[in-house]
Amino acid sequence: MCVGKINYLFCSDEYVYDANVKFLNHDTYTDIITFDTVEGDSVSGDIMISIDRVGENAKQFAVGFEEELHRVVIHGVLHLLGFKDKLDADAALMRQKENESLELLKTMNC
Numbered sequence: 001m002c003v004g005k006i007n008y009l010f011c012s013d014e015y016v017y018d019a020n021v022k023f024l025n026h027d028t029y030t031d032i033i034t035f036d037t038v039e040g041d042s043v044s045g046d047i048m049i050s051i052d053r054v055g056e057n058a059k060q061f062a063v064g065f066e067e068e069l070h071r072v073v074i075h076g077v078l079h080l081l082g083f084k085d086k087l088d089a090d091a092a093l094m095r096q097k098e099n100e101s102l103e104l105l106k107t108m109n110c
Helices: 013-024 051-060 065-080 086-105
Strands: 001-009 032-036 040-048
Touching: 001 065, 013 032, 013 040, 013 051, 032 051, 032 065, 040 051, 040 065, 051 065
Parallel strands: 001 040
Antiparallel strands: 032 040
16 A cells, blocks of 8 residues: 545534534544545545544543644544444554554654
């Protein structure tokens, strides 16, 4: 696989909520929505991230805002790579991959 075009839109809770209702018929707030536009072996997509929700999650999980933002960015890319998180086992694997990626960032001093 190669990296294609990945667009990030950082926005408010309300903006992401409206998109969640409009495009996915989900009447819930969420920190991220990933729209997969992968074609062939090129990983591409649009990723909407609620900065409001990232801040709330950081407080809830007692981590820094930047660490939580990195986790959410990684989460979106993992979705583009085909990882799912609806089933418990899939969510556990997704969390494992997020943690591995966060550790890699730390070793790179990012």
